[in-house]
Amino acid sequence: MSAHRFDLARxxxxxxVAGAVPELTDAAAEGAVVVLAPPGTGKTTVVPPLVANLVAGRTLVTQPRRVAVRAAARRVASLDGSELGGPVGFTVRGQRAVGRETRLEMLTPGVLLRRLLADATLDGVDAVVLDEIHERSLDSDLLLGMLAEVRQLREDLLVVAMSATLDADAVAGLLQARTVAVPSVLHPLEVEHRPGPARLDARGVTRGFLDHLADVTAEAHARHGADALVFVPGAREVDELVRRLRARTPGTEVLPLHGRLPAxxxxxxxxxxxxxxxxxIVVTTALAExxxxxxxxxxxxxxxxxxxVRRDRGRDMAGLVTVSASRESIVQRAGRAARQGPGTAVRAFSPTDEARMPARSLPEIATADLTDAALLLSAWGTPGGRGLALWDAPPPEAIAQAMTALREMALTGDDDRxxxxxxxxATMPVGVREARALLEGARELGDPRAAAEVVAAVSDDHRAEGADLEGLLRDLRSGRAPGTQRWRRETDRLTRIAGERSTADxxxxxxxxxxxxxxPERLARRVAEGSRSYLLASGTRAALPEGSTLIGRPWIAVWEVQRAEGRAADGTGAVIRLAAPVTAEExxxxxxxxxxxxxxxxxxxxxRVVAREESSLGAIVLASTPVPATAADRAPAIAAKLREDGLDVLTWSDAARSLRARLALLHRELGDPWPAVDEATLLARLDDWLGPDLAARPRLEAVDVTTALRRLLPWAEAARLDALVPERLALPGGRSARIDYADGRPVVAVKLQDLMGAQVAPRVVDGxxxxxxxxLSPARRPLAVTDDLASFWAGPYQQVRKEMRGRYPKHAWPEDPHAPR
Known part of the structure; x- marks a missing residue:
């Protein structure tokens, strides 16, 4: 390895950030550093070569996007006076410029994750710099946790995390790091608001807003005479705005900048x-933020x-959606105008819109499809993230779905390894689903390139007319579809990854x-003859677009599905955007x-209990044949009926209803071990209380619910049931009255005369x-409601006595109701 040193002064x-070099050098000696520095302060330019000068081996620097990797490497190499691939190199998907003399290698988080899986100790690497981790990409979050683990094995590994805005304490805690804050040097910044028509509708960014944005940009650019950076949400909006601006600003160079462009x-x-x-004018996505x-x-x-990224967990759909940016993001974007001198930020929305924006964006781990992450975590030896210290834990439901998907694709076993x-x-430079399709597709088709063509088409943002993938492939092969050259380059790369042609299997x-x-969970069958709606194996229903050439196909394999309403969704709530036909046998x-x-x-x-033998493909029933029911079918049939229709299908006697109400009161007031008896809990514990009856009783009507409920009573405390919540209450005159617990508290309806002599209201559940x-009156009409007898006798009773003794002269209305009758 060359002893090349970078000239930090130059x-x-x-x-x-150059002013913080002494503090950064001192902090690096402790093995881990968190650097807080706003955009434009030079952290990406200065800190990596500084770190490289401090260690003997190679320094790896992650940037969240490929274009940022190349730009950072090119800038540092230029300032160093060297060629790319020399002391400074880079690696991104499909492109690598690294040589024997490389001391500083820029790369994406995904590339580094796969290197860690191949070599967990990072042999030959002495430092790792994670840049822009405040963006909270899923790969960067995983890297942070994994590198924290690697540092426990390699105390000599220097780890630096850098960010423009960051929860420094959380990251410093994960890395056991020292924090260095670099102050921002901002020039004056003027902020203008230029609101226009609605920005979004059901289909995304409106044409009216794009026209407004083009007008605002052209006017501001002419007025200020400065280089402009325009932020829009996605590549499609970049291209559409570039077209509008070139028409409005002849003679001005208008350039697009997004991740799908050639390097x-x-x-x-x-x-x-x-x-x-x-x-x-440069029109860009958030990558320049x-x-x-x-x-x-x-x-x-x-x-x-x-x-x-947003995930519809109910329909098992995830994808990119256009939303309002966070206030944190628009502050960072505006700051780009005031790094080298006084600047202006024009916001094409109102101050009210700004106030409604979220403070910050959610981390990707909270919203994304976690299938890729789940396989990386399993390969790392921490299935589901268990045992790995992460900035934020993956949502339990999302990671469970991802791990199920891995098992269904035979990528993990029952032990989740x-x-x-x-x-x-896990080590392939492509997404998990795409990699599996590439390898297994090459084997199934006997042609790696044919599989690579499909994967290249679905991995990019190509749009298929009528959702027909085969039609899109024909257009790409003929050169008629936009992005053909990009598709061909990606097909070549994936073909090399898939390996040589093999037709044996x-x-x-x-x-x-x-x-x-x-x-596989998106294999789908048409719901009815002539319908454009399909049932997916996952249980989701979705519709093909009207006029699609796929309509009429009994079976299709779906790649992309989006939530939608109205006629387009044919009442299913979702529209299929990309699919291809398969046969039932396939x-x-x-x-x-x-x-x-x-x-x-x-x-x-x-x-009656009826039984069927069924074969299914996920939620899709392929065949269903009636068969004779057996004695063993009775219990599951009754349980299924109860779970479908609820507990009211049982015959509830007054005694059973009373017992359930009494137990509910005990559970509310005393908690465990007295059981919960709400509907959801009883349905979840059917085997505990109804188990013997499910197997023994021929019909639901024959079940003795009172006896069944008593099976839930805690054995040691059961004898106290009647003492804690008695069924009847003894009255002063020797009679008793039933206690009704149905409304969640003990209620006794009784003639007023039966309580004369009682000093205070009795209490249950140990007081x-x-x-x-x-x-009640002698005619059992309501007189009063109270749970405080002493107060009633002392006050309202005298008014009741006055009104009632004339109406009911044969009944006792003593002036002193406390005296025994």
Whole structure:
């Protein structure tokens, strides 16, 4: 390894972070540092070479996006006076410029994650710098936890986490790190609001708003005569706004900047304008918000929108949606205008819109499909993240769904450890579902390139007419579809990853085969002849777009499905955006663990137990045949009936209702071990209290509910039941009255004369709960309601006595009701 040292004075000249070099050097000696530095202060330029100078081995630096990786590497190499691939190199998906002399390697978090799986000790690496971790990407969050573990094995490994805005205490705690804050040097910033028409509708960003944004940008650019950076949510909006601006600003260079552009176009936008060039406009997504600096910008125009992952857990759908950006984001975007001099930020929305924006965006781990993360965690030896210290734990339901998906794809076993296929997939530079489809698709089709073409098409943001993937592939192969060159490059890369052609195990099939291997739970069957609605194996219903060439296909494999309403969704709540046909035989062959055979039992309208043998592909019933019911079918049939229709299908006697109400009061007042008897709990514990009756009784009507409920009584305390919540209350005259617990408290309805002589209202549950009396006239009409007899006798009784003794002269209305009768 070369002893190349970076000239920090030259590299950091004029950058605020250069003033913190002595403090950063001192902190690095402790093994871990958290650097807080706003965008534009130079942390990405200065800190990596500083760290590289402090260690003997290679320093790895992560940037959240490929364009940011290349831009950062290019800038540091330029300031160092060296060529890319020399002391400074980079690695991103599909592109690598690293040599033997490389001391500083920029890379994406995904690349580093897979290196860790291949070599958990990072042999030859002495430092890792995680930049822009405030963006809370899923890969960066996982890296943070894994590197914290690696540091326990390698005390010599220096780890630096850098961010523009960050919960420093949380990250410092994970890494056991010292925090260094670099102050921002901002020039004056003027903020303007230029609201226009509605920004969003059901289909995304409105055309009217894009027109407004183009007008605002053109006017502001002409007025300020400065390089402008315009923020929109996604690549499609970038391209549409660039087209509008070129029409409105002839002679001005208008450049797009987003992740799907070829590297040369990205580099053109991030390199800054050349000598003699006029002010230009760069239209970008959020990638220029903090992880990437576009030189020379003095004007920022912000749509106030962001593209974020959202998950519909009920329909098992996840995808990017356009939402309002966070207030934290728009502050960072605006700051881009005031890094090199006074600047202006134009916000194309109102102050009211701004006030309604969330303070900050949710971390990706809270909203994303966690299938990729789940396999990485399993391969790391911490299935589901158990035992790994993470910034935020994955949501339990989402990680459980992801782990189930891995088992269904045969990527993990029943112990949640990776299978041989899972171990290979985990290290591949492509998503888990895509990698599995690529490898298994190449085997099924006997042609790695055919599988690679499908995976390349679905991995990018191509749009298929009528959701027809096979039609999209034809257009891509012929060059008619936008993005053909990008698709071909990705197909070549994936073909190399998949390996050589092999037809030995080929089973045939087409694009649908590859999709089904990636998402077997999205195999779907048409719900009815002539319908465009389909039932997915996951249980979700979705509709093909009107006019789709796939309509009429009995089976399809679905890749993309989006939530939708109205006619487009055909009443299903979702629309299929990308799919390919499969045959019924292919669906069953590709379904894997989703293909099941089971016996179902139920109680029919006449109360009889009926049974069927069913075969299903997930939620899709393939065949259902009636078979004779057996004695063993009775219990599951009755249990299923109760869970479907509720406990009211049982015959509840007055004694049973009373016992349930008494137990409910005990559980509320005393808690365990007195059992909860609400509907949900009783249904969940059917075997505990109804178990013997389910098997022994021929019909529901024959079940003795009172006896069954008594099975829930705690054995040691059962003898105290009648003492704690008695069924009857002794009255002063020697009679007794029934206590009604139905309303959640003890109630006794009794003639007023029967309580004369009682000093105070009695209490139940060891004196915790007073009895509520409904006091009645001799004709059993209501007179008063009270749970405080002493107060009643002392006050309201005298008015009742006055009114009642004339109406009922034969009954006693003593002036002193305390005296025994």
């Amino acid at each position: 590299i950091g000249e004029g950058l605020p 040369a176009q990205q580099d053109r936008a991030t390199a800054g304008r050349g000598p003699g060039d006029g002010p230009r 903090s992880s990437l600096t576009v030189p020379g910008v003095r004007l920022v125009v912000d749509a106030g929108l962001s593209r974020e 990776p299978t041989a296929l899972g171990r290979r997939v 080929a089973a045939g099939g087409g694009a649908g085969t590859v999709l089904a291997l990636a998402r 669906a069953e062959h590709l379904a894997g663990g989703l293909l099941q055979r089971r016996r179902s039992v139920r109680i029919d309208a006449q109360g 915790r709960v007073p009895v509520l009396f409904h006091l």
